[in-house]
Amino acid sequence: xxxxxxxxxxxxxxxxxxxxxxxxxxxxxxxxxxxxxxxxxxxxxxxxxxxxxxxxxxxxxxxxxxxxxxxxxxxxxxxxxxxxxxxxxxxxxxxxxxxxxxxxxxxxxxxxxxxxxxxxxxxxxxxxxxxxxxxxxxxxxxxxxxxxxxxxxxxxxxxxxxxxxxxxxxxxxxxxxxxxxxxxxxxxxxxxxxxxxxxxxxxxxxxxxxxxxxxxxxxxxxxxxxxxxxxxxxxxxxxxxxxxxxxxxxxxxxxxxxxxxxxxxxxxxxxxxxxxxxxxxxxxxxxxxxxxxxxxxxxxxxxxxxxxxxxxxxxxxxxxxxxxxxxxxxxxxxxxxxxxxxxxxxxxxxxxxxxxxxxxxxxxxxxxxxxxxxxxxxxxx
Numbered sequence: 001x002x003x004x005x006x007x008x009x010x011x012x013x014x015x016x017x018x019x020x021x022x023x024x025x026x027x028x029x030x031x032x033x034x035x036x037x038x039x040x041x042x043x044x045x046x047x048x049x050x051x052x053x054x055x056x057x058x059x060x061x062x063x064x065x066x067x068x069x070x071x072x073x074x075x076x077x078x079x080x081x082x083x084x085x086x087x088x089x090x091x092x093x094x095x096x097x098x099x100x101x102x103x104x105x106x107x108x109x110x111x112x113x114x115x116x117x118x119x120x121x122x123x124x125x126x127x128x129x130x131x132x133x134x135x136x137x138x139x140x141x142x143x144x145x146x147x148x149x150x151x152x153x154x155x156x157x158x159x160x161x162x163x164x165x166x167x168x169x170x171x172x173x174x175x176x177x178x179x180x181x182x183x184x185x186x187x188x189x190x191x192x193x194x195x196x197x198x199x200x201x202x203x204x205x206x207x208x209x210x211x212x213x214x215x216x217x218x219x220x221x222x223x224x225x226x227x228x229x230x231x232x233x234x235x236x237x238x239x240x241x242x243x244x245x246x247x248x249x250x251x252x253x254x255x256x257x258x259x260x261x262x263x264x265x266x267x268x269x270x271x272x273x274x275x276x277x278x279x280x281x282x283x284x285x286x287x288x289x290x291x292x293x294x295x296x297x298x299x300x301x302x303x304x305x306x307x308x309x310x311x312x313x314x315x316x317x318x319x320x321x322x323x324x325x326x327x328x329x330x331x332x333x334x335x336x337x338x339x340x341x342x343x344x345x346x347x348x349x350x351x352x353x354x355x356x357x358x359x360x361x362x363x364x365x366x367x368x369x370x371x372x373x374x375x376x377x378x379x380x381x
Contacts, residue, residue, distance in 0.1 A: 193248020
């Protein structure tokens with residue numbers, strides 16, 4: 001006696017396939033959201049570790065580290081020292097991240113650094129800085145930052161347009177006799193507050209109040225002299241010490257330091273470190289000072305991803321483009337991330353807050369100042 005087995009009809013198979021496709025369509029966004037949630041949590045944890053290191057440094061030294069280990073002398077661009085209270089002379093042009101290496105349990109790397117000398121080709125021994133240059137640290141990399149390329153991006157000698165730029169050329173690799181082809185980058189940048197990011201460096205900014213302009217009562221100023229938290233005034237050609245004052249935490253290069261007692265706006269209302277995207281800033285660098293700071297006078301998450309600047313077509317790009325969407329514009333000195341809807345920030349009390357990109361610019365700028373006297377509440381951000 002034979003028996004027959006009924007198979008699935010074509011319609012039934014199509015129904016099953018459709019159901020599976022629908023389930024995948026429903027589950028995939030949830031899985032992607034869960035992954036991003038985990039990445040954002042890891043990113044926030046990195047900032048907490050950086051915050052602990054900065055707090056430890058402040059406790060040991062009586063101030064947060066300098067934004068940049070250099071000082072401009074007179075009206076020239078000579079590198080001549082840390083510019084801190086003891087007046088000792090160092091000239092490495094390294095940023096604040098190098099100064100907290102011991103607090104991050106990176107003593108061997110810290111001891112390898114000669115803070116008297118640059119790590120690029122401005123050092124007479126053009127290979128001396130290669131070890132540091134070729135070192136990346138996971139604590140400075142956000143997993144959501146797809147453009148950090150696991151800590152290293154092309155150097156300008158490898159890709160001048162899309163690569164990363166420092167003060168000098170990358171150090172020489174003794175094995176090849178050529179400049180290093182990569183440069184370590186960071187997903188986290190120190191805050192110089194609501195000092196100018198563009199004004200005085202460029203002819204104008206769409207957001208910042210012109211330098212020297214007195215505003216009528218009730219109108220909020222966006223941006224203050226000097227640029228990037230330095231002591232420059234309205235005319236950068238006049239040199240340093242022209243009335244500018246650091247309003248945030250990290251001075252780019254004129255030697256001002258910040259103590260906890262300086263933060264009269266409250267440590268819970270003052271930004272210490274925020275996220276950045278190396279791919280969107282030609283001067284983002286893990287170690288060099290010009291890639292170590294950003295400000296709150298630039299709108300959060302401003303897109304600066306174009307490698308070819310509209311005002312430099314046919315030319316080798318240089319920092320200072322008037323094309324705000326270009327990675328060689330001073331508009332790159334702002335905070336941004338690839339997290340949907342906002343950016344993680346480390347505040348001066350050690351807490352980490354996710355600020356929405358829709359925050360009003362006056363409130364955002366006020367969070368950058370340490371002693372601006374602005375009245376803001378936590379509900380406003």
